[in-house]
Amino acid sequence: MLGQIIKNLSQARVVCVGDVMLDHFVYGKVTRISPEAPIPILAAERNLSMLGGAGNVVRNLSALGAASFMLGVIGDDSSGRDVLHLMSIESKVEPHLLIDPTRQTTVKTRYIAGQQQILRVDRETPHALAGDLQASILNRVQSALTDFDLLILSDYAKGVLQSGIPAMSLRLIQLAKAHGKKVIVDPKGKDYSIYAGADLLTPNRRELEAACQTSLPDHASIETAARQLMAQQQIAAILVTLGEGGMMLVADHLPARHFPTAARQIFDVSGAGDTVVAALSAALAVDVAWGDACLLANRAAGVVVGKLGTATCSQDELFAACDEAVQASDGTVPFVPRKLHRQKMANLLQIVEKVKDWRKEGKKIGFTNGCFDLLHPGHIDLLEFARSECDCLVVGVNDDASVRRLKGPERPVRSVAARMELLAALAAVDAVVAFAEDTPLALISAILPDILVKGADYAQSQVVGADVVMAAGGRVLLAPLRAGESTSAIIQSMTVKK
Numbered sequence: 001m002l003g004q005i006i007k008n009l010s011q012a013r014v015v016c017v018g019d020v021m022l023d024h025f026v027y028g029k030v031t032r033i034s035p036e037a038p039i040p041i042l043a044a045e046r047n048l049s050m051l052g053g054a055g056n057v058v059r060n061l062s063a064l065g066a067a068s069f070m071l072g073v074i075g076d077d078s079s080g081r082d083v084l085h086l087m088s089i090e091s092k093v094e095p096h097l098l099i100d101p102t103r104q105t106t107v108k109t110r111y112i113a114g115q116q117q118i119l120r121v122d123r124e125t126p127h128a129l130a131g132d133l134q135a136s137i138l139n140r141v142q143s144a145l146t147d148f149d150l151l152i153l154s155d156y157a158k159g160v161l162q163s164g165i166p167a168m169s170l171r172l173i174q175l176a177k178a179h180g181k182k183v184i185v186d187p188k189g190k191d192y193s194i195y196a197g198a199d200l201l202t203p204n205r206r207e208l209e210a211a212c213q214t215s216l217p218d219h220a221s222i223e224t225a226a227r228q229l230m231a232q233q234q235i236a237a238i239l240v241t242l243g244e245g246g247m248m249l250v251a252d253h254l255p256a257r258h259f260p261t262a263a264r265q266i267f268d269v270s271g272a273g274d275t276v277v278a279a280l281s282a283a284l285a286v287d288v289a290w291g292d293a294c295l296l297a298n299r300a301a302g303v304v305v306g307k308l309g310t311a312t313c314s315q316d317e318l319f320a321a322c323d324e325a326v327q328a329s330d331g332t333v334p335f336v337p338r339k340l341h342r343q344k345m346a347n348l349l350q351i352v353e354k355v356k357d358w359r360k361e362g363k364k365i366g367f368t369n370g371c372f373d374l375l376h377p378g379h380i381d382l383l384e385f386a387r388s389e390c391d392c393l394v395v396g397v398n399d400d401a402s403v404r405r406l407k408g409p410e411r412p413v414r415s416v417a418a419r420m421e422l423l424a425a426l427a428a429v430d431a432v433v434a435f436a437e438d439t440p441l442a443l444i445s446a447i448l449p450d451i452l453v454k455g456a457d458y459a460q461s462q463v464v465g466a467d468v469v470m471a472a473g474g475r476v477l478l479a480p481l482r483a484g485e486s487t488s489a490i491i492q493s494m495t496v497k498k
Contacts, residue, residue, distance in 0.1 A: 005288055005296065006318050010065035012285035015144050017137065017172060018054030018154030018161060018186075020072030020097065021106035021124075022079045022086075025049070025360070030113040040118060042111055048360065051086050052108055053274075054154035056312075057186075060278030062092040063312035063353070064300075066285070069144045071096045071137060073129060073160050079105035091349060096140055098133055106158050114362065128163040141172060149285035150184065151176040152277060153195070157188040167194040184281045186273060187211070196233040200284075202277055204241045219248060219258060226250035239294055241276060241301075249294045257291060259298040275304045275313055296322075307357050314350060316343040344424040344431050348446060351394060351433045355447050358392045366390030367449035367465075368479075369440045371398045372419050373412045374490050378482040380426070385479040386453035387428040394431045394447060395423050396440040405438060439464040452476045 025048045030040040051059050058068045070087065074080035074097050083105060087095040103125035111119040129137075137160070145151065153169050155161040161169040169185070174197065176183045182199045192211045195201060209216050212225040226238040227250060237251035246261040279300040283293035299321040300313040313321070320343040346354060355365055368386045372379055372395075387393045397419055403412040412419070420432045435443045444452065444465035452469045456478040460466055466476045 002292065002296065002322055003319070005283065005286075005292060006315055006322070008286045008288075009279075009282045009315065012061070012064075012066035012150070012282040013068075013148045014061055014066055014150050014152055014281050014285055015069045015071070015141060015148045016054055016058050016061070016152040016154060017071045017141060018057070018152070019106065019156035019158035020051070020055045020070070020074060020083055020087075021053035021108060021156070021158070022083050023050050023052030023056070024107055024109040026109065026111045027360070027362070028111075028113060030118070040113065042113055042118065046359075048356065049082055049086070050356075051083065051090075053106065053156045053158070054152075055083065055087065056274040057152060057154050057278050058087075058093045059090060060275045060300075060304075060312045061282055062090045063314045064279060064282050064318065065092070065315050066278075066282040067092045067094070069094045069096065069148055071098075071140055071144075073098045073100050073103070073133060075099070075103045075105040075125070076101045077105055079107050079123075098136055100129065100133060102130070103127065103159070106156075124158055126158045128159050129168070131164075134164050134168060137168065138171060138175065141175060145176060145179040145181055148181070150182045150281055152281050153183065153185045153198075154274070154277065155186060155188040162189070162194065169194045170196060173197045182284055184277060184284065186277045192229060192233055192235075195235065198233075198235050200237045200239060200280070201235055202239045202241065202273065202280070204243070204273065205245075208238070208240055219256070222248055223250050223256040226256075237290060239276070239280065239297070241273060247276070247294065247298055247301075249290060251290050254290065257294070259294055261298075261302060272301050272305050275311075276301050279313065279318070307360065311357060311360075312353065314353070316345070316350075319343065344429060345420050346431055346433050348433065348435075348443065351431055351443075352446055354431055355392075355394070363391035364451065365447065365449045366393045366451040366453060367396065367440075367444060367447060368393070368453040369396035369398075369435075369443075371403050371407065371412060372423055373403065373407070373414060375419075375422050376486070376490060378486065380428075381482050382453070382455060382479045383423075383426060383428040386451070386477075387430075389453065389477060390449075390451045392430040393428060394433065394449065395429050396443050397423065397432060397434050398438075399434045399436045402436055402438055441465050441468070444468055448472045448474070450474045453479055455479055456481050 026044050027046050028042045028044040034041050054072050058070045061068045070093050074083050076099050106124040109121045110117050173183050185195045185198045185201045187201050187203050190210050216222045240248045246259045249257045276297045279297040280293050283296050303313040303317045303321050304311040366386050399416045416434050423429050423432045441464050445468050454463045460476050
């Protein structure tokens with residue numbers, strides 16, 4: 001079943017080689033046109049940097065629970081150091097970034113007004129790699145393939161995979177085949193002979209048209225072109241992404257299969273192809289059938305195009321995206337939907353990513369916290385007050401050990417998992433995350449909410465994290481209390497009745 005397949009993605013181990021870059025976003029508002037030229041003036045409000053290109057592929061692998069060995073090349077510059085830092089905080093990525101002092105790290109800077117991208121500026125040095133760097137890549141991949149299941153080549157035509165004669169991509173494919181490993185390629189350019197022998201290519205329609213030097217207006221022409229290319233280059237399958245048209249799989253000895261788009265709304269297609277490659281590769285690495293692997297990749301892409309910027313799809317989001325009655329490739333095995341509210345339950349890394357996504361959409365983040373041992377009307381009042389002051393509310397919950405330290409050995413009454421699930425089922429709550437410390441200071445510092453809410457039984461000076469939030473430009477609010485409502489009072493009344 002697809003539910004079990006999604007869980008199994010955590011067992012995937014993937015080598016990814018390609019063009020790493022830094023995606024930089026400048027967000028702001030446009031309220032007037034420049035008097036100097038007929039162009040909008042963007043009043044910049046905030047900046048955000050994240051891994052792009054092949055770096056976004058491994059971010060997506062990590063979000064899906066898969067482990068990866070990332071091999072790429074950066075420049076000896078501040079952007080390269082930013083890439084190193086961002087790669088180091090991805091918990092399931094083993095980074096191997098080679099430094100080329102003759103090139104600048106590729107940076108794509110997107111300027112966004114509201115939810116509309118108005119300009120992109122690229123800085124790059126897309127020249128071929130020197131021989132010593134080529135040799136280092138081959139040696140490192142040779143060592144890694146023993147312990148990993150599959151090889152991804154993420155080609156953005158910045159020099160890493162198209163260097164040398166024969167091209168680095170072709171040498172890596174031959175190396176992987178010698179180790180009995182599958183190879184998935186996200187291709188670039190017109191010459192697909194440099195990907196000969198790969199198991200699967202993932203071009204979009206425009207890229208396939210360029211490679212075949214012909215227009216491909218419909219599914220029949222796409223299938224014909226794909227099969228011709230597969231025969232010419234000994235490629236087992238081609239998955240063509242079609243934007244709003246979904247995607248189409250053409251594979252040896254199988255009828256072509258079309259997957260309609262799974263997106264409910266499309267905000268931004270930046271990096272969606274990376275998500276497709278990551279989900280597809282993670283699934284194939286754990287021996288999932290072609291059809292089911294493509295189905296999951298399609299659902300994952302549907303998640304990320306509903307977000308702004310270079311985004312990822314987590315395992316929980318993929319579970320939620322498969323909540324409709326879908327079937328496996330043989331058309332007979334239904335997927336049992338997971339409870340939708342569970343996608344709100346997150347760990348620290350996941351909540352930081354959620355908050356990044358919300359902020360890219362211009363949303364105001366709220367935060368409150370507590371033990372929430374026995375949920376009562378006073379808790380509901382607090383949460384609804386907090387939610388009324390923000391667009392997305394994150395609730396921090398003390399784990400069981402910290403509740404015992406704060407409340408005594410008889411508490412909590414309910415486990416942290418049960419408390420989180422009850423909170424996640426409330427409409428006022430957008431995300432729930434547990435913390436092990438006595439206070440949520442580290443969690444607040446990681447999220448930096450715009451609004452921090454506690455009950456009016458606290459003074460503002462007593463609210464943990466108030467100084468951190470206000471220093472970052474946020475506000476602290478005290479919610480009115482409902483008299484006579486507390487977990488301790490409920491427990492006391494139950495004891496008296498006994």
